[in-house]
Each structure stands twice: as structure tokens, then as C-alpha cells.
Amino acid sequence: MILSLLLSSLAAASSDQGTSTPNLFALRVGRAETVSKGVIEHAVILVEGGKIITIGEDLPIERGIPVYDRPEWVVMPGLVSAYSRYSLDSEGGDDNSPEVLASIELYPASEELRKIVETGVTTLGLYPPGNGISGQAVAIRPLGETKEELILRDSAYLKILSRANGASKRAIKDGFKKADEYAEKEKKAKEKWDKDNAKKGSEKKEEPKAGEEKKEEAAPEKGGYVPPEPEPKAKPFVDLRAERLRAVVSIQSAAEYLHFLDAIGEEKFPWDLRLPITRESDLFYVLRKSEFELDVDGIGDKHVRCIMEPVLSVMPGTLRTRNLAKDVVAAGGKLAFIPRGDSFNDHRQWLANVGEVVSAGLDRNVALRAVTLEPASVLGVEQRLGSLEKGKDANMIFYDGDPLEASSRLKAVMLDGKFVFGEVKL
Amino acid sequence: MRSKWYSTLLSGLLLSAFSLPTAAYAQEAAPAAKPADGKAEEGKDKKKADEDRWLAVTNGDVYIGPGALLREATVLCKNGKIHKIGHDLDLPADTKVIDAQGMHVYPGLVSPSSSGLVGNTAGDFADTIDPFNRNMVLGLAAGITTTGVGNAAVKLKRFTIKDAQVRDRAFVTMVWSGRNPQGKKGLREKFVSTAEYLRQYRDWEERVKREKDLKEPAKKDVDPGILMVLRNEAYARFSANDRDDLLGIARLAQEFGFRPVIEGCTEGWTVADELGRAGAMAILTIRNQSPKDETLVRAGGSSIQNASILHRAGVPIAVVPGQDSVSLDGIVGRDIQHITVEAGFAVRGELPDDAAIASITTIPARIMGIGHRVGSIEVGKDADLIVTDGELLHYNTHVQWAIVDGKVAYDKEKEMFFAHIRPRKKSETSEVKLDKGETAPKPEDASKQDGDKPADGEKPKEGDTPKDGDKPKEGDKPEEKPKDGDKPEEKPKQG
Missing domain, CATH: 2.30.40.10 (Urease, subunit C, domain 1)
Known part of the structure; x- marks a missing residue:
């Protein structure tokens, strides 16, 4: 004792x-x-x-x-607040700058940043400012003396604002076009390297055969071939295709979902949706393909993760409430909540707001997951926390x-x- | 996929070539009845992909043209086109049926212009279409299925952003105004030089066949829009109300041999003969009023008879409401939702009923150069239909269903706007999917139907359906199927 x-x-x-x-x-x-x-x-x-x-x-x-x-x-x-500008300056600009990293804005000494833990938020995902394809977010722990201590994962996701207009759709298409150009370039470089290597191989042919075989096999492994570095603006799209990077695509309406799918076409890459919930949101139209005879798969059919605020909306033109979060989950989608706004108070009220949506019918476990593990996987740190x-x-x-x-x-x-x-x- | 001889047979109106199509149908229906269990699910899905999409509007009074009404007829649509019109039609399995008993079936209405129903601007509109837009629902509720957006002709297709555009560059907009004499002069000069180029080009086209080295005439001072007009690829669209302007446009048109579309045309009734002779077409807003210029001796100002006088002079009339968007401001009944009311006012001014209906269907379709696809109910045209609960131009009439490209785009009972006003009777709400073999009167098929029935019957009506529905699509069907089973007697009524 x-x-x-x-x-x-x-x-x-x-x-x-x-x-x-x-x-x-x-x-x-x-x-x-x-x-x-x-x-x-x-x-x-x-x-x-x-x-x-x-x-x-x-x-x-x-x-x-x-x-x-x-x-x-x-x-x-x-709590993991994955989609935020908390403690950072207000947004601006609409340039397409996919290469920008939000981590350059980090300021470890920020009082505001340190304070966020008082709300229960222990992980933040901060995205770069601007409309269009504004850059890559960073996942941080809010306390640290240096940037390095803050950063959990840089290039956490690429933020894309997809709107129903030609310019926005073109920006996405152009991005992947750049990735195409890079793929072409890379292919040529590889071919050239292969040729050079083959030459070297033929030069060394005088050596005993057994040794030569071994060398040829070993050469690529040793990293003799280094793929060329893509252009800064092309790299995020190359990374998206290679699934090294996720995209968070912000759409406001059901129509914009269709236009986004139209813009990406056959392109395959991991993406989550950011759905700002307005009062009369019409996003319920695109949850299930079967419900409205859509000609594309709905959000639920694709099991997309939706990042949204814990708010209730109404059926357009009526006062009947609609719990979109619940509808998304019922249709087969995944759910990640974010606070209603980027302020300290919004973060403090976050769980209480989630509680309101739960009392309106959302599954409790889904709700808890939506403030922890799901946003963690938006940031790509779900193996580590959440x-x-x-x-x-x-x-x-x-x-x-x-x-x-x-x-x-x-x-x-x-x-x-x-x-x-x-x-x-x- | 049906063979050609089959479709030609089917498209014979009214004649029910009974035995042959049934035989063909039985051939088709046989594999459909096959998948009983086991891997049936997979087979079904595969089949669905290449299956035809059928929709039938049955028992309605179908308006097939001026003065032509088919009572209690059926319009059968296949893959978005009108496949057959008539009585006693064989409906293939899986036909979606809309029972229009006691209702009227009209072609979807066409508005030469509108704003806010489909997308934003003309150039960008394909990228801005919002098929969930409330205004689109209201446009369909007004019966409009095709509209001009800027210079393009676009359909009000819901739940998809694909293939909405029927035609690009349906108009070439031109200005001819007494307030701008310089502009008039400039336009005429452009016409002169373009017409000259066209003459030279046609000449060259002939001669180059013999002299191969001949150079193509230079496109100097050639206006591409005017070139389209002179080549009859699109109509020139003017906006003019003043009598002098109208006369000026008529003379220009006659001089260069093109047909002008004149929007406004308020004083058209004063120069109706000249406009008729020039082959002009008019887009009128019947209730627009403007006073006569009292300083002039000649007739002028607006007239409620404008439409009828122009019509009698041979000017095709299209009618649009005063405001081209969905709007709640100002006086009720003047926005795009009241296109039929506007046409009704033309009837009040002596325009014949059929011309008034044409003014919101065939004529605007023709004006936009899409008359071969929309504007009337004819075999081979797009399946754009509206089902109304009364005469089209009556103020009491509501659109019950709007069908665009063979798909239900609007159902009054399902949208919140008018569902509560004179709701459809229960018997009228039946929108059912035909079961396999339901239409086939042959004993063979009847036995097939019986064979299927227990399988359907086994599936519990509700409750359990979500369970087996990992895919909700599959889950929907069993719910409907028992309904069909309940009233197989009703269908033969068509016969």
C-alpha cells in the first residue's frame, strides 16, 4: 500500500x-x-x-x-473541424491557384488559434482563401510553438468551388488537361530513359549474362528513373489522379452537382462534397438516382462524403423542415459536420447544433462520427486521430x-x- | 430494338393491325417473362439498359392539329419521340401509363422568349442550366416545354442538364428603328453587300465545277448573321411597334427576300396586308396597350384585334405574355406563367381558337426553326405533351402533367404549387406501369400473366419492400406492381 x-x-x-x-x-x-x-x-x-x-x-x-x-x-x-478559415483573414480573389498551400498563412503565436481548444476542437483543417480552385488545405493541431509543430498534414485536400457556369467548369477541365499534358511529358521522359538505359545495357553486354540480368532488374528499383517534376499548377491534379490528394468540392445547389459531374466527366479521383445548407436548399433532388429519375448517380448512390453545417432546412416554398443531413445518410452518403461559421462562438456551439439535428432524426452515432472520424478522413488523418x-x-x-x-x-x-x-x- | 417493318406497321393510325404486332410483341415479351429466379436480377439490369423507354397517355382528347381532335385516344411515346397516336393501341410491357380520362392532350407549349426558366444567358446557358429551378416547374405548370433563351431554343427538361438545347442560333437579332436612321442605313448596306457576296458565291459554286482554279469570292463586308438569314438558316428578328418601322422592315424583307420575325408589332394591324405580303411573322403581346399618336392622321396605337387582323392577312402569329419571366409583381396574369391567358385574349379580339392555340405551339416552334421537332402532336416528333383538365385557353384550366422528351417533367399533384387547387379525383391519379402481358388479349399471354402474378403477389405490398431494396430502384417497382394486379379489368376499356 x-x-x-x-x-x-x-x-x-x-x-x-x-x-x-x-x-x-x-x-x-x-x-x-x-x-x-x-x-x-x-x-x-x-x-x-x-x-x-x-x-x-x-x-x-x-x-x-x-x-x-x-x-x-x-x-x-x-472534435475535428475540417473545413474552416478560423483565425485566418477573410476570403478574397477568384484566381485559380491550386498550387497555393494554406500552411503559408499559419501563425503559431496566434492567441485565437490557441484558444480554439476551449471549444473542444483539437484538430483544424484550414483552407486557402478565394473562389475557384483556391489551393490546398492544411490539417493542424491548434497548439505548437512552430509551424512544424502545428502541421499534422500539409496538402490535406484541394479546395474546389464548382459553380454552374462556364468559367468554373472550364477551370476544372483545364486542371486535368494540365495533368494530361504532364502525363504525356512523363511518358516521353520514361521512354527516353528506357532507351538510354537499353543503350547502357547493350554497352555492358560484354559482361557475363547472369550479372547483366540482375542489373537490368535492379536499375529501376534503385531509382535510376526519376519522373519529371510537374508544373506547380498541374501537380495538384496529377496528385488527385494518383489519389495522393483528395478534393473537397463546394457546390450550392442540386444543379451544381450535375454540372460538377459534367465537368469532371470520366475523371476518377477521390472527392468529398462541401454542401453549404441554405434555408431552401434543393440538394435533396440529387441524393438518389432512382427518386427523380436522374441520368447520373446521386450523392447517395456514389456514397459521397458531404461536409455540411448542422442546420435544418425547409422544403422549398414551404415551412416544412427537412433534415438534409439525415437524408444524405439515408440515401447512402457519408456525413462530416462543420460548425455553422468560422468564429470561436460557432465552434463552441457546434456540438449543441449537432444535437438539434440529432433531435430532428439524425442517428446519434452518425452525428458523433460526423464531428470526429469523418472530418479526420477528409483531412487524411483518420489513421492517427478521430x-x-x-x-x-x-x-x-x-x-x-x-x-x-x-x-x-x-x-x-x-x-x-x-x-x-x-x-x-x- | 424493334425491326423497321414492325414500327411502320405500328405507326398506321387507327388501323389496328392486330395479329401481327401482337405476334411481334409476344416474341419480345417471351424473354422478358423468362427470368424467374436465381440470376434474374442481373439479367433484368442488363436488359433494362438496352430496353426502350415507353410512355403512353391514354383516354385523353388529343389535339392533333387545327380543328382535329381525337376523342379518348392514346399517344404512345417511345424513347422520347411520339411513336403512335390512335385508338386500341397495344402498349408494350413496362409502358408508363398516364390515364388522361376526361382530359385534353395538347402539344407542349412553345414560348419564343423567356428568362429565368432554364439557365442564365444565351452563350453560357448550357453550363448554367438549373433543372431543379422552381421557375422551371412553374414554366412547366404553365404548359411551356420549349422556350427561347437568348437566341437558342431550349427545352424545360428536369433532373438532367443534358440535351436541353434544341437549336442554337434560332434567331438573328436586328435593329430597325425610326429613331436611328443611321442604323437603318447601315443595316441596309450590310444587306446589300452580303447579298452581293451571296450572289457571287453561288455563281462561283456553279462555275468552280468546271474551272477548278477559280477563287472563292472574298468575304468583304459580309455580316455572318445576315448571311444566315439570306441563306434561310435562321430568321431575322426585329423588335418594332411603329407603323413606319414595320413598313420599313416589310420593304427590306421583300427587297432581299427573307422572312422577318417582328416582336411587338403593336401597329401591325394598320399595315397587315404589307406585312402579310412580305411574309412577316409576328410575336405579339395581346394586352400591351399604347395610345395613337394624335399628331398623325393615320390609324395607329394598339388594337385588341391586332392578332386577328394580322392572322387574316396571312401573318403567322406567336403570342407571349407581357413579362418573359416568372414574376409576382404588378398585375396578376401578365407573366410567363399566363401564356395561355394571353392567347385567350387574342381570341377575345376575334382570332380563331385554332390560330390562338397555334400561336403558342406550332407558330413559335416554326419561328425558332424547330417546327420539325416540337409544337404539334405528330408521329416522329418529340414527345412533348401537356395534359390539361380543360380547354387549353380557358382561364380555369390547369396543366395536370407536362411531358418532355417522353418523361414526366411536371405532375400537378406532386408539386406544391397547384396540387391543392381542384385536386385530381382518385381514379384520375392512376399513373401505373403496365405489367407484362397486360395488354395482350391472347390466351397465351394471359397464361403468362398468370404465371407472373403469383411472383408479384408474393412480394408483400409495403413494409418489407425497403428490406429487399438495397437498390431503391428495385424497391419501387413491387409497390406499384400489385396495383396493376388489382385492376387488370380496367385496361381493356381502351379497346
């Missing part, structure tokens, strides 16, 4: 030097919304070095490990009740295994 006490105090003392949260500790909470593996009652989470080591129901905790015992709390993964799972970053937020209940309070926020908000004592 005495020994264990001693040990725990030792552990606490050793980690107290840097921050108040120890390096290795256990959390015991009333309930854990893991998002990926359902709900765990009486959950115990073991965290070390900013990662979740293990999570389970009523796990025994080894003696000596400091324990945060909060049976009245509910824990869920930190759910409470073994091996993932210890980004967690703690409520004194159901997180979707407006009366619940955010008690604490943990970012990479450190409490960054809330008075939490062992």
Missing part, C-alpha cells in the same frame, strides 16, 4: 517538471464514446506519450500508474453528461495526452 503510494507520487513528481499531465496515466470515466467501436461504459483509458495505449471497460489499472478518476464524465474524441482507439493520438474531450445535450458542459480537453483546458487534478 505504502509502496504503491510512493510509486504514484514518484511518477507524478517526475512528470510534473514539464506539464501538469504525466506521461503515463490512466483515465477512468463513466462512459466513452469511441466513435469507431461504439460506447464503452465505465471506460478505462491508458495513455502514454500522447497516444492511447489501451481502452476498455473496467480494465484493471496497474499499481503505480496515476489515475484520473472521473466517473461522472463522458469522454469522446476531440476515434478512441489503441494507438491513436490521445485527443479527448470530457463532458459532464451527454455531449450532444445542450445542458452538458465541456469539462476538459486533452490534446496529445496533455490536458490543455479545464482544471484537472489527479
Whole structure:
């Protein structure tokens, strides 16, 4: 008994030097919304070095490990706000600049940025300003001394504003045309390299045959061939095709969905949709192909992920509410929520707003996933965060009740295994 | 895919060449009945891709031209074209049927101009079409299925952005105004030089056959628009109301041998003979009023008889409402939604009924150079139909269905705008899909039908349908099928 006490105090003392949260500790909470593996009652989470080591129901905790015992709390993964201009300047310009990186705008010392964790947001996706194809977003953790510390993933997605007009559609087509040109160039370069290589091979033919065969095989592996670097404006589209980059395509109306599909034609690349929900949004028209005899697959048929605000809309021309988020999911689409706006308050109200949509019929688990794991995969960091799972970053937020209940309070926020908000004592 | 001899047989009006088509049909129907179980799903999907799309409007009074009405007839559409019109038609399996019992069937209306129904501007419109636009629904509710957008002719196709344009450059817009004498002079000079070029070109065309080295005449001072007009590729469209301007246009047209389309034409009734002789066509807004210029002795100003006087003088009349967009401002009934009301006012001014109907169907279609595709119900034309619950020009009449390219684009009961006004009786709402073999009277087919029936019957009516419907498409069908099964007796009524 005495020994264990001693040990725990030792552990606490050793980690107290840097921050108040120890390096290795256990959390015991009333309930854990893991998002990926359902709900765990009486959950115990073991965290070390900013990662979740293990999570389970009523796990025994080894003696000596400091324990945060909060049976009245509910824990869920930190919120991921994937499509935002939070803390950045207002938007402007309509140039097509797919090569621009939002990360150049980052300012680690920004007070506003540091403050965002108080809302429960532990991951932000910031996109570059402007209309058209404005550039590539960056996924960040909001706290860090340097840019490098902030950035989780640069080039997280390419932001495309697709509108129902010729210029917008042309911009998309032109982008892929540039990628075509590059592919042509690359092909030629490869052919040339192959030829050169073959020459070299023939020069070396005097060598014994066995050795030669080996060399020819080995040459390409060694990286003798380096594909030419694409133009900056072509590169994002080359990356899209190679599925190294996702696109987030913003459309406002059902018609723009059809026009976007028309613009991309046969082109295949990973894309999510950003659907700003207006009061009389008509996007329900394009959810299912069968419902309105569309001549293309609907959003649901394609299982597209839709990034939208947690708001209810109405049937056009009426006062009947329509829960588009629910409709998207029912049709087969995926859902990622973002706050209603980019301000601090919007982020603070975020979960409460999601709660409203849930009370209007959206599945609760889908809703929780839509603020964590789904936006994480928009940013391409879903392997690393977005759910409470073994091996993932210890980004967690703690409520004194159901997180979707407006009366619940955010008690604490943990970012990479450190409490960054809330008075939490062992 | 049907063979040619079959389609020619089918298109024989009224004559029910009964045995042969049925035999052909049975040949087709046989494979359809085959897939019973197992891999039936796959087979069905594959078949659907190359299957024809059928739609029939049955039992309606079909307006097939001036003074010609087919009572309780059926219009059968195949793949967006009118396939056959008549009585006692054999409807292929999977025909979507609209029962127009007690209703009228008219060609979809054509408006030579409109704004906001389809897309934005003329040049860009293909990239701006909004097939979910509320104004498009309202346009269809008004019966309009084709409209001019800028210089293009466009269909009000819903749920798709493809193939909406019927024709590009349907008009060449020209200005001829007394307020701008310089402009008149300039236009005439352009006509002179273009006509001269055309004369030289035609001459060269003949001679080059013999002398191969002959140079093509230079396109000096040639206006491409005027060239189109003189080559009869598109009509010249003027906007003019003043009598002097109208006369000037008529003379220009006669001098250079083209047919002008004159929008406005308020004082046309004062020079109707001259316009008729010049082959002019007019786009009128019947209720536009303007006073006579009292400083002049001659007749002038607007007249409610304008349309009828011009019509009698041989000027084809198209009618458009005062405002070319859907609008709620000003006086009720003057926007594009009230195109039939506007035409009705022409009848009030003595224009014959048929000419008034033509003024919103065939004539505007002809003016836009798309008369071969839209504007009337004829075999081979586009399946653009409207089903109304009364006479087209009556103020009481509502459009119940609008069909564009053989697809239902508007159903009054399904859109919120007018569904609550005089809702259709239950018996009239039946929009059913024919089951396999339903139309075939032969005992063979009847047995087939029986064979199918239990399979359909086994599928529970509702409740369970979403379950087996991973694809909602499949889920929809079983819901409808039992309906057909319930009333197989109703169908033979057509016979």
C-alpha cells in the first residue's frame, strides 16, 4: 500500500517538471464514446506519450500508474473541424491557384488559434482563401510553438468551388488537361530513359549474362528513373489522379452537382462534397438516382462524403423542415459536420447544433462520427486521430453528461495526452 | 430494338393491325417473362439498359392539329419521340401509363422568349442550366416545354442538364428603328453587300465545277448573321411597334427576300396586308396597350384585334405574355406563367381558337426553326405533351402533367404549387406501369400473366419492400406492381 503510494507520487513528481499531465496515466470515466467501436461504459483509458495505449471497460489499472478518476464524465474524441478559415483573414480573389498551400498563412503565436481548444476542437483543417480552385488545405493541431509543430498534414485536400457556369467548369477541365499534358511529358521522359538505359545495357553486354540480368532488374528499383517534376499548377491534379490528394468540392445547389459531374466527366479521383445548407436548399433532388429519375448517380448512390453545417432546412416554398443531413445518410452518403461559421462562438456551439439535428432524426452515432472520424478522413488523418482507439493520438474531450445535450458542459480537453483546458487534478 | 417493318406497321393510325404486332410483341415479351429466379436480377439490369423507354397517355382528347381532335385516344411515346397516336393501341410491357380520362392532350407549349426558366444567358446557358429551378416547374405548370433563351431554343427538361438545347442560333437579332436612321442605313448596306457576296458565291459554286482554279469570292463586308438569314438558316428578328418601322422592315424583307420575325408589332394591324405580303411573322403581346399618336392622321396605337387582323392577312402569329419571366409583381396574369391567358385574349379580339392555340405551339416552334421537332402532336416528333383538365385557353384550366422528351417533367399533384387547387379525383391519379402481358388479349399471354402474378403477389405490398431494396430502384417497382394486379379489368376499356 505504502509502496504503491510512493510509486504514484514518484511518477507524478517526475512528470510534473514539464506539464501538469504525466506521461503515463490512466483515465477512468463513466462512459466513452469511441466513435469507431461504439460506447464503452465505465471506460478505462491508458495513455502514454500522447497516444492511447489501451481502452476498455473496467480494465484493471496497474499499481503505480496515476489515475484520473472521473466517473461522472463522458469522454469522446476531440472534435475535428475540417473545413474552416478560423483565425485566418477573410476570403478574397477568384484566381485559380491550386498550387497555393494554406500552411503559408499559419501563425503559431496566434492567441485565437490557441484558444480554439476551449471549444473542444483539437484538430483544424484550414483552407486557402478565394473562389475557384483556391489551393490546398492544411490539417493542424491548434497548439505548437512552430509551424512544424502545428502541421499534422500539409496538402490535406484541394479546395474546389464548382459553380454552374462556364468559367468554373472550364477551370476544372483545364486542371486535368494540365495533368494530361504532364502525363504525356512523363511518358516521353520514361521512354527516353528506357532507351538510354537499353543503350547502357547493350554497352555492358560484354559482361557475363547472369550479372547483366540482375542489373537490368535492379536499375529501376534503385531509382535510376526519376519522373519529371510537374508544373506547380498541374501537380495538384496529377496528385488527385494518383489519389495522393483528395478534393473537397463546394457546390450550392442540386444543379451544381450535375454540372460538377459534367465537368469532371470520366475523371476518377477521390472527392468529398462541401454542401453549404441554405434555408431552401434543393440538394435533396440529387441524393438518389432512382427518386427523380436522374441520368447520373446521386450523392447517395456514389456514397459521397458531404461536409455540411448542422442546420435544418425547409422544403422549398414551404415551412416544412427537412433534415438534409439525415437524408444524405439515408440515401447512402457519408456525413462530416462543420460548425455553422468560422468564429470561436460557432465552434463552441457546434456540438449543441449537432444535437438539434440529432433531435430532428439524425442517428446519434452518425452525428458523433460526423464531428470526429469523418472530418479526420477528409483531412487524411483518420489513421492517427478521430476515434478512441489503441494507438491513436490521445485527443479527448470530457463532458459532464451527454455531449450532444445542450445542458452538458465541456469539462476538459486533452490534446496529445496533455490536458490543455479545464482544471484537472489527479 | 424493334425491326423497321414492325414500327411502320405500328405507326398506321387507327388501323389496328392486330395479329401481327401482337405476334411481334409476344416474341419480345417471351424473354422478358423468362427470368424467374436465381440470376434474374442481373439479367433484368442488363436488359433494362438496352430496353426502350415507353410512355403512353391514354383516354385523353388529343389535339392533333387545327380543328382535329381525337376523342379518348392514346399517344404512345417511345424513347422520347411520339411513336403512335390512335385508338386500341397495344402498349408494350413496362409502358408508363398516364390515364388522361376526361382530359385534353395538347402539344407542349412553345414560348419564343423567356428568362429565368432554364439557365442564365444565351452563350453560357448550357453550363448554367438549373433543372431543379422552381421557375422551371412553374414554366412547366404553365404548359411551356420549349422556350427561347437568348437566341437558342431550349427545352424545360428536369433532373438532367443534358440535351436541353434544341437549336442554337434560332434567331438573328436586328435593329430597325425610326429613331436611328443611321442604323437603318447601315443595316441596309450590310444587306446589300452580303447579298452581293451571296450572289457571287453561288455563281462561283456553279462555275468552280468546271474551272477548278477559280477563287472563292472574298468575304468583304459580309455580316455572318445576315448571311444566315439570306441563306434561310435562321430568321431575322426585329423588335418594332411603329407603323413606319414595320413598313420599313416589310420593304427590306421583300427587297432581299427573307422572312422577318417582328416582336411587338403593336401597329401591325394598320399595315397587315404589307406585312402579310412580305411574309412577316409576328410575336405579339395581346394586352400591351399604347395610345395613337394624335399628331398623325393615320390609324395607329394598339388594337385588341391586332392578332386577328394580322392572322387574316396571312401573318403567322406567336403570342407571349407581357413579362418573359416568372414574376409576382404588378398585375396578376401578365407573366410567363399566363401564356395561355394571353392567347385567350387574342381570341377575345376575334382570332380563331385554332390560330390562338397555334400561336403558342406550332407558330413559335416554326419561328425558332424547330417546327420539325416540337409544337404539334405528330408521329416522329418529340414527345412533348401537356395534359390539361380543360380547354387549353380557358382561364380555369390547369396543366395536370407536362411531358418532355417522353418523361414526366411536371405532375400537378406532386408539386406544391397547384396540387391543392381542384385536386385530381382518385381514379384520375392512376399513373401505373403496365405489367407484362397486360395488354395482350391472347390466351397465351394471359397464361403468362398468370404465371407472373403469383411472383408479384408474393412480394408483400409495403413494409418489407425497403428490406429487399438495397437498390431503391428495385424497391419501387413491387409497390406499384400489385396495383396493376388489382385492376387488370380496367385496361381493356381502351379497346
